[in-house]
Amino acid sequence: MKPGETRLNGQTIHSLLDAAAQEAPDAPAIRDATGRWTYRELAAAARAFARWLRRQGIGRGDRVVVQLPTSRELAAMFYGTSRVGAVFVPLNPAMKEFHLRSVVGNAEPELVLTDAAGAPVLRRVSTVPVHDIADVRPDLVPAGEDPGEAEAVAPDDLAVLIYTSGSTAAPKAVMCPHAQVTFACRALTEVLGYRPDDVVLCRFPMSWDYGLCKVLMTCVARCEIVLADGESDVRLLRRMRETGVTVVPIVPSLATMIVRLAGRDTRPVPPVRMFTNTGAALPQSTIDALRTHFPGARVVRQYGQTEAKRITVMPPGADRERPDSVGLPLPGTRVLILDDDGSPLPAGEVGEIVATGPHVMAGYWRNPEDTARSFRRDPRTGEPLLHTGDYGWLDDDGHLYFQGRRDDMFKHKGFRMSTLEIESAAMDVPGVRAAAALPPGDGHGLALFVESDLDAHQVITELTKRLEPPKVPTVCRVLKEFPLTLHGKNARRELAALIEGNGA
Template identity: 55%
Template sequence: MAELLHDLLTEAAARRPAATAVRDADGAWTYAELDRAADACAAWLADRDVRPGDRVLARLGNSRPFVALLFGALRAGAVFVPVGTAMKRFHLARVMADAEPSLVVAEGADTGLLTELGTAPVHDLAELPDADAAHRGRVPVRADDLALLMYTSGSTSMPKAVMTPHRAAVFVTGAIAERLGYRAQDVVLNAIPFSFDYGLYQIFLTVAAGAELVVSRTDSHVGLMTLLHRHAVTVFPVVPSLAELVLRLAARDGRQASTVRLFTSTGAAFNRPVIDGLRAAFPGARIAPMYGTTECKRITVLEPDGDLDRPHSVGRALTGTQVLVLDDAGRPLPPGATGEIAVRGPHVMAGYWRAPGITGERFRTDPRTGTVTLHTGDYGRLDADGHLYVEGRRDDLFKRRGVRMSALEIEAAALDVPGVRAAALLPPADGADMVLYVAAGRPAAEVLALLAERLEPAKVPPVCHVRAELPLTPNGKTDKKALAAEPPAPAARSAA
């Protein structure tokens, strides 16, 4: 039984050495080949003075070499830090300073950018060794050692990293696998960035099953239906926005993809028209909505097609874990009552990297029992059978286009735009999209254009209003309630 994340690969290579492990546009590796490639990467890192506990930061697109580097870093005892290629310089500089990587791997022009932003040596992806390179013995790694730093915006204005120990990641991989039932004969199509934990864990789930992972580029999805047919895909993880695109592509393609047996979804609410559309376009496919947060990876999984009996539910807690709904005093509420969603179990991660203050706020330890309760900041209710229904948030965190984000994060980026003196973001509400207000000496269209240089597309507000000053509350804070109460007015719109 695996105790370390890289044990998953070791075991799969022993069970199914000749089976295809991972495939991208440039070819495929068997489990034996992936195993050797990971060992070669581990030796390559050690030769460059990466030691146990050091951070290895990877800003790469989805590919086979990414998978080899991931397992190689883990086998070297390093902490792997995946960073999205869509992250702009504004945030990337802060991630580099916070993670303090010992080594960075990037592609093309990104190597120059990352060299500018830090002191760690930056290597191009092309420098990674091939699978036949010499390797050494593996270093000892403990189950409680950190495996990953997963950067997420969360409740602060800057990205923060969730510390992921091997033990917690292995546990949650097994718990998700138990609920979803990935099989050795499955072909899993992943079109979600590996920098997003939903995409990254497709590697672990697929390897744990000894299945085949088909890796798709995330900057263009026009070829998804070709991949799906060519490789007889059986499992397709999506976020709602990707599912909507898949439906459009399927209608254009005109062929039924009867091999798909399971769609999973997380990241935002999975609405009924999209679910119904997937069932119509992919006969025989079942749907498994899920709910999670990087701080514990996955919280609930609804049994496949469970939405037919329990519409809008995101499922039950993973086996061996507990989901609570708490009142404002932290006391458990009865079924049907709405409160803050909290989580306990071996999947709760180790807190935030170098951030004891917010760790203490979100990861609360019972002084008597030592039990850690993760307070998610999300609100919802449980039914009598333990199925969870998520109803939203009370703070400024929200999800848009499947991406979790924070009003503080977007406001901080807006304040980095020259000429912007104050910024306030109204999160999506009542069916309306988010709206940015700024006090600035430049036109709204310019503000949005410069903001697009600092944020991923999903985080760029569609609308911006420029004011001479923003209204303040008596204690000097921006009065967002006053902004929200104002009647709609003409405003600049972004191209995002």
């Protein structure tokens, strides 16, 4: 492979693990609160799960819904499902019956696997066998060196359905084929420079592509992942020290928590060499605090959507350059900026961000309307195009600058603006730990929520020093704690309900 060239094409999820188990069988692979497996042990557990699935009659193309906490066992199930050619459908354990009913109905699985807490609910919403992992676990004992031959799986076969949050209650699952997933994970591993001696902390569920992708990226790099989704917040730094964590994927809420914990902790910091952020822009004050508490650590900005995993990454060695940029396209991919008519815009002009390349997923499961809207083909080249619905611009060197999501952009008092710039200004106010802005809506004006020790009047006063008058919120609410989505993002619908419920 030439320098800078990304290895890819024709790979499958389980082949990544097979290669790791062959090349580094005794290297530590995965750790959770209950123990640790080598790559040899992880591969054996995956083969055992594949054998169990075959005995249940599960084969190529069948959907397997799994609602379990993120663990070594769940990772083995992921690889084992791939091994029989079935489609892995991970659901967040926190998902409630209201959403489970529509998701299970949409996925139409052949089999459901959960725990004792989830079994009663899933049996109410499903017409297929629902298995309690406690009953299944005795059958998942690895059988020595049994090779457990994999099914013939094509690169364009579906590997995973990832259900994403949206603006409606209707479920929307991104179809993730083997080829696209393995390409994206290999490309990200290369660009971020994961090393065999790395230990990667993962605080995210495997039901989110951010967590799922980290399981695969560490496998590609032959390094270790520490799954800590369900572990106590207050023990986080201790856990990082105990396991020797070197890489920490973050979202802004997790970064804020790490900064807060590090500020109270007098013991030596964990040997973190890199933080990688996605989900939302990381305030500069948080970036500065991470660098202060973890000297020498890189803070890498990324931009992406589940529909293409990651779209751009700021190279780690350039993390202090172009502070407003979210980086360069992955190797072998491109980013276009298009106007409303679909024509390319020159550098410096704002338009819709469109990604093209082998990382673009296959569309939305059983949702042809939304698929046609977001997943298109270049009329000239036939390349897949992902219309993100986000806005940004490229500089002359191809770096992307994210301006806001479609829902973030709005007009107010004749001015076009973004919630992101208002939130960024709020986060610049000393004492503000988190911020979320809401565009004007029925019954309320431009609103801002903050987590802060300041009062609302003090926050607004500070914002008048940082924003033009039309961009200064008319409503400010100080919260003790922000409502968050299952993925750690601001829960904007819940925030809007707080405003509307009070008639502000």
